Each structure stands twice: as structure tokens, then as C-alpha cells.
Amino acid sequence: MAIHGKIYSAEPLTDQQIAELTAYFCRKLNDPDVHLRQDIDKRLIGGFVVHIGGMAYDASLRYKLEELHDLMLEADQ
């Protein structure tokens, strides 16, 4: 059965990059029929976020900044 997912990025990804990500998720989800639909979200700043199979894979710069933000607060406490 086909698995559909969405990939968000600040700038459009190349077909090559989408193909590589699709291949990865085929292996990870053990399903050869994986389709990723692209969407643009400038808030991500850079990198991407993939929503597929009930999971979210966040490799965006926004996420990194939020991690830094949490580290800053933890460090002060």
C-alpha cells in the first residue's frame, strides 16, 4: 500500500534530493511505495521537515535554533 508524506522546506528541494529522501524512507518504512509531496515553509529558515507514517522528521534550522534556545535556558538554571 502506498505511503504518502509531506516534506516542508524553506526553499524548493531539487528532484535529486527528493528522490534521495524518498529512497531513505522506503528503506526505513520497509515499503517501496513512498511518495513525498513538497511544500514551502519559510519559517523553517533552512533544512527540511518530513511528515510521514505518523512521525515527523525535523532537520530544519528552526529546530536547531529552538534546541539552542532550550539549551540556553537550561544552562542558566
Added chain:
Amino acid sequence: MMGLDVLSVAIHMGNLLLLFVLLRIFLYKPVRKFMDARLAKQKAAEDKAQQDLQDAETMKAHYETLLREYEQDNLARVKESVDQARSEGDAIVASARDEAHRIVPKAEEEAEHERRQMLTDMREDIADMAMEMAATVLQREVSEADNQRIIDEFIGKVEGSDGHSR
């Protein structure tokens, strides 16, 4: 020659005696009686005056005693009022002190809690501002080529590990 007439002398002596008796009866005794009565009246008046004086002295002493007792009562009442007021004042001060001992630590604790909360809020605000500034700079500075490089590196990490999932 004049010779003593015994009879005349006797009559004269008799007259004298009679005069004496009559004087004693009609003059001396009434006058004496009158004088004695007057003396007695005078003495009675003196005694009465003395008695009145004593009565006045007694009354004076009595009133002075009453006045002293009244003054002492008043003084005692005033002293009692002062003592009571002082006691109530001490009680109020003690109560206020206890209240302060109860309130001050609590107020200090609340102030400290507010201070810590304020510092936490400030840290969060600073962190938020730093993040937004970094985001603004990155958005301005990150080029398409940088994005491609970042994505390629991420994809490289995803291939090597499971990447970041949530």
C-alpha cells in the same frame, strides 16, 4: 462735854447691821445672783463655742479625710487606667510584632520568588530575542546554495543515522 452715847452707838450699829442685812438681802444677793447667772451664761456660751469649734475641727478632719480618700481613689483609678492602657499597648505591640514575624518571612519569600520568576522571564525573553535575531540573520544570510549544502549534509546524516525524529 461730848460723851459717847451708847444708845446712839447701839442704834447706829443696829442701823448699820440692819443696812448690812438689808443690803445683803436686797442688793448683794440679787446682784450676786445676777452676776452668777451672767457668768454661767457666759461660761455656757464659751462652752458652746468651744464645742462648736471642736465640732468644726472634727468635720474639717472628716472632710479632709474624705478629700484625701477621694484623691487617692482618683489616683488609684487613674493609675489603674494607665496600667490598663499600658498593658493593652504592650499587648498590641506584641501582637504586631508576632504579625510582623509572620508576615516578613512570607513577604521575603514571595519577593524572592518574584525575583526568581522575573529573572526566569528575563532569561526566556533574552533567549527568545536571541533566537529571533539569529533566525532573522540566517534568513537574510542563508543563500540557496547554503540551503542546498545544509540539506545535503542533513541527508548525509539521515543516510548514516536515523536523523532527528519526533
